[in-house]
Amino acid sequence: MNTHKQSYQGRASSPARRSIAALLAVCALVASQAAATLPVAAAQAPAQVPIVIQFSHVVTADTPKGRAALKFKELAEARTAGRVRVEVYPNSQLYKDREEMDALKLGAVQMLAPSLSKLAGFGGGDFEVFDLPFLFKDHAAYHKVVDGSIGAQLLRKLEARGIKGLAYWDNGFKVFTANRPLESVHDFQGLKIRVQASRTLVQQMRQLGSEPSISPLINVYEALRKGDLDGEENTPVNIYSQRLHEVQSSLTLSRHGYLAYAVIVNKAFWDRLPTDIRSTLEGAMRDATAYQNGLAETANTRALEQLKASAKLTIHIPDAEQLAQWREALEPVYLASQAWITPGLIAAIKLATGAPP
Ligand code: SIN
Numbered sequence: 001m002n003t004h005k006q007s008y009q010g011r012a013s014s015p016a017r018r019s020i021a022a023l024l025a026v027c028a029l030v031a032s033q034a035a036a037t038l039p040v041a042a043a044q045a046p047a048q049v050p051i052v053i054q055f056s057h058v059v060t061a062d063t064p065k066g067r068a069a070l071k072f073k074e075l076a077e078a079r080t081a082g083r084v085r086v087e088v089y090p091n092s093q094l095y096k097d098r099e100e101m102d103a104l105k106l107g108a109v110q111m112l113a114p115s116l117s118k119l120a121g122f123g124g125g126d127f128e129v130f131d132l133p134f135l136f137k138d139h140a141a142y143h144k145v146v147d148g149s150i151g152a153q154l155l156r157k158l159e160a161r162g163i164k165g166l167a168y169w170d171n172g173f174k175v176f177t178a179n180r181p182l183e184s185v186h187d188f189q190g191l192k193i194r195v196q197a198s199r200t201l202v203q204q205m206r207q208l209g210s211e212p213s214i215s216p217l218i219n220v221y222e223a224l225r226k227g228d229l230d231g232e233e234n235t236p237v238n239i240y241s242q243r244l245h246e247v248q249s250s251l252t253l254s255r256h257g258y259l260a261y262a263v264i265v266n267k268a269f270w271d272r273l274p275t276d277i278r279s280t281l282e283g284a285m286r287d288a289t290a291y292q293n294g295l296a297e298t299a300n301t302r303a304l305e306q307l308k309a310s311a312k313l314t315i316h317i318p319d320a321e322q323l324a325q326w327r328e329a330l331e332p333v334y335l336a337s338q339a340w341i342t343p344g345l346i347a348a349i350k351l352a353t354g355a356p357p
Pocket of ligand 1: 058059097113114115171196216217234238
């Protein structure tokens with residue numbers, strides 16, 4: 001509980017958070033030199049000067065992603081015997097959602113683990129396929145995609161934008177919360193619902209008659225508290241760790257979409273690392289990924305229990321008939337998304353997961 005409180009207070013007035021405008025202005029001034037020369041300097045540095053990897057993310061340190069970032073730090077530092085130092089900045093301390101992507105491309109930060117939805121604006125439009133409602137029936141189906149050739153191809157596409165994808169990290173299935181009960185599809189009419197920056201998610205909410213609102217995670221608590229937003233969708237672990245249950249009255253266990261991450265690095269930085277360091281870091285990332293993926297499902301189950309125990313919101317479990325109604329109402333999102341998702345990708349995912357075409 002304490003950690004949550006500290007994390008939340010930290011985000012409200014964090015002295016560590018930099019002014020993105022100021023930082024990006026500096027980055028723009030030093031332009032390509034910043035991205036190009038820093039990594040070279042790092043690669044040629046004497047042994048006693050560590051290579052620094054700043055790893056920024058937007059959730060609290062006690063979430064699966066927060067803990068896995070710290071695990072990567074521990075493994076990377078130990079296995080390189082101090083030649084690499086990893087600085088982890090959780091809970092938007094350094095950058096909010098969109099800012100962190102800009103910062104990565106400019107080389108102002110080296111490593112991130114954004115949700116797949118947030119890659120869309122950075123040459124990762126196909127990652128919006130993961131936001132399609134009811135695309136995966138369970139974790140195993142999702143893993144068949146990211147652990148196979150589709151997952152690898154999607155990460156490779158980022159390279160043209162100066163981003164190298166290292167791994168996929170799990171979070172879990174999303175649920176809806178709101179300031180009124182959401183039981184039937186009609187209950188969404190007229191509500192302002194926060195979504196991540198993904199055209200598929202925007203379309204999903206429009207299809208339900210809601211007004212989608214894209215905002216950084218760090219702003220959601222305050223917007224819900226003030227009534228600027230009526231609801232949102234997220235995983236139990238994110239809802240609990242951001243304390244969103246304190247400003248919402250109902251939660252619907254819809255499990256309508258899957259939230260996952262890609263761990264990404266600035267490609268120029270990564271390519272200039274000494275070969276032995278890079279392969280040691282790849283090994284550390286493999287082990288941190290296994291650790292993270294082993295935590296996520298249990299963490300969400302536990303967070304759901306904590307949400308129930310908080311007695312702050314009522315929890316609705318949709319029955320089969322309600323779920324069928326939701327699926328039907330959201331089916332047109334698949335057709336609409338063909339305007340931004342590469343033809344054939346949805347069919348390939350359905351084939352890989354054994355879902356009906
Ligand atoms: C995250 O889990 O990293 C953030 C998801 C969100 O913005 O809702």
